[in-house]
Amino acid sequence: MTGRNRTTVTRRTLLVGASSTLIASRAWAQQPPEVKVGLLVPISGLYARPGTVMREGAEMAVDHINAQGGIKALGGAKLKLVVLDSGDTTEKAKNAAQRMVAQESDLVAASGAYLSSFTLAVTEVTERANLPVLTLSYSDLITDRGFKYVFQTSATAGSQARQALPQIIKLAETASGKRPRSVAILTDNTAASIASAKSMREGLLAENQLQLIVDETFTPPLADATSLVQKIRSAKPDLLFFLPTVISDAKLLLEKMNEFGLGQGKVPTISFGIAIAEPDMLQTVSPELLQGVLTCVASWGAKGHEALIAELKSRYKEPWMTQNAISTYGDMWVIKDALEKAGSADRVAVAEALRNMDAGPSKYYPLGEIKFDDKGRRVGAGMTIVQWQSGVPVTVFPPELALAQPFWPKS
């Protein structure tokens, strides 16, 4: 042990000496080899925007890790991010994954691929190539296939709806002093929205003693939201679950709610997913209309991330830190920890390290631990509730991560 330490010290001393005295090329030759980490996300096409944010998170993490001395177990080897474009179709994502495993054969791990359907296709390839992949995708299916090389850091879709409802009720109770009894659901008919609404209808609402009094499904894009809002006005629910995917639908409904005197939180509005909290929302919807709107997401920039949020703002001009940035940032650190534990730049060893990892409470994902169960799901994975406050969606729940106090309008 001491002997090995001494050699390390000697080598580093030598290295410092070398880099200061010898010519640059010589110094480069003596540096420890780089360790390559893949990031397979959509950076072209329909989903380019979220994919780009994921890359920003990953780049920041890699810079931080390298600035802090790289992988110490590998003699201070630096991480190198290899970005691949998953494109905008499942086929392109699968082809990109094949390219990743065929041509970047020295990757030790990867993160990706935003949409659940992309992640499903990508992991079919990486599983067969023994390449560990971390993902923020929600679909339960990803970790239901008995795969050994995929690690899901977000709470799964099924688990998210289950976690969110009690939190919302708790939030309503603490903020308003009154327990909500009746709810309305307005949802579009896209896959993710339908999945969340379905679990609420089929038991979750009843478990939480909530009565469903309005239940409407629409096909995006909406042409007019008047009839939907009229139903809400006449039913006067305590809560409105609003699940849009298209930003224009969100705008139309929020504007109409305001027009009918239900806006700005008079009927507390809760969404699921990231759509309603994307920076793009502000391009079409005024901050006043968004004030007080809540959304439940798997992860968000939260307490403890203040420095990161500030860096993301100044470096990439992002207005705030979404799930895509913070989760991917976290992925790089988890890979780094696995590399330290594995002690070798070998993908199978890194996967083994991830499986056996027990790195205590999570820093970058909400709640739970840095530990994966048999299926590859993060143990105790929590979620966040985000509220629009003065033109910024801020984390308001859970309390230990909240950057601001939630407010609940008193009707």
Add this chain to the structure above:
Amino acid sequence: MTVHQLRSLVPALVFTITYAAISLSVTNSYYQLVLTLVPVWAVFGLSWNLLSGYTGLISFGHAAFFGIGAYTTALGQIYFDLSPWLLIPVAAMLGGIAGLLIGFPTFRLQGHYFALAMLAYPLAILYVFEWLGFQEVTLPIKRDAPIAYMQFADPRLYTLLALAIMLATILLTRVIERSRFGMALLAIKQNEAAAEAAGINTLAWKLRAITLSGAIAAAIGAFYAQVLLVVTPQSVFGMLVSAQALTVAMFGGVGTVWGPVIGSVILIPLAEILHAEAGARFPGIQGVIFGFAIVCVILVAPEGLFWKLRDLLRKRLAPKAAAMVDGSQAPATTVMSPRPARQRAATGEVVLEVRNLSRSFGGLKAVQNVSFKLHKNEILGIIGPNGAGKTTLFNLLNGFLRPNQGEVLIDGRNMSGERPHTICEAGVGRTFQVMRPFLRMSILDSVVVGAYVRARTDEEARKLAADAVARVGLSAVADRVAGELSTKELRLMELARALAGQPRILLLDETLAGLGHGEADEVVAVIQQLARDGMTIAIIEHTMQAMVRLVDSFLVLDHGAVITEGEPEVVTRDGRVIEAYLGKKWMAHAPH
């Protein structure tokens, strides 16, 4: 199978073997995946080509079949634990059934309407699968029996399998192309009405085509699911999937077996290379370059690369061929030299009788109360000013239109209201005022289409066609494509096509239109010869001059009604006829 047919398979075999050899030497799994996808999309393009390339009915909705196939393999494995070796044939069957179900109502539409209706099917099915909860379906991994479940560790096996499917599809397309089936489809593409009139049951052939096309698309969709391992409604029913079939086929060449193959071999790797190389530097640029490349090729070669290359090749070989044709054309025209006028036919037995035939379009009475008899071996000229209802009368006779009232008796049997191909089978052939020849088909091939109504085998059809071509004096140029012919030759080719079905009655619609004096005489000579050989002919014409020498009697129509009928000499002096043609003020000049 003849030696000629066997030889035509050689390029397909050589291509497949070369491709297989290349793919076996590739060890990089990513390149291998691209090599697998090339034949997959080629087969999908071929299935599209089988329907849309040959019939000209553009389908924007081939993803419907592709998706049905893909979901068959996925769901069959998940819920019934069946092997894809079994599921791919099952998928083909389901695709065929879907083709039949989709085709039956949709073939009532034509042109753009058909294309748009086809677009709706995959989009509708997409929502059904989303509603059923199949947003994301993954194929279960089979670690203990990978071969039985087509989950090969060696990706080269996927390529070989895809190649086998492609070779089978190419051979099938080849066989169809050269058979009565392919000829019928091409005839539908040129002119569906003419095809019906030539005795082709167009609906039946179109249904066969869409069934087969759907089956192939579904089979390759099923295989594709096996390669992709994940099936989502968007990835198999989406617009991009339908577009992929059109893109590879139109890029490579429509209506030929090589088109989709060429398109796929170039476009699929190009898209991947762009995605991997350009896309890594400038995300999104790959789509721009890809689109631009396609636009350029379509501008330069609107019919696809295959036809462009073939035309270039033909041009280089042209000088030799032209010299040959010049030498051989002279005797062809001497055959046409005027012959002594035929003895006018006596009034023999009645082969076609029309009784009180009427048809109106809204308030317009296009044909009213027309009755006449056509005697065996007679040439009847039907004349009248524009809009007199001559072509409408022909359409009623050969079944394009149903009469509102009246009867058409062929050999004493009432055939009014029958479909055109049935009437053709009964021995009525017809030509059209507007010629729409298939420009790339040779004269002989075009004529063969008309022969199938009588011929039982392909060989017999070619023999009948050759006879018909000889009868109109085109034997010397029988191998030339229609695009190189003069108007006269095209008219004669149309005539030959009608003759190939060995009709007893010929309906000729403005066969002399657009011909110069000398040319018209040649065509008239051919028609006269036909009459001498025992044919019964009804001919529509404007130009009186040629007609007077040709016909035995005239039927004069104006405003849909018969004004008069009788021998040419009598009819041309009839005041009502002159009035109908020239107006009242010319009556004074009319000889009495």
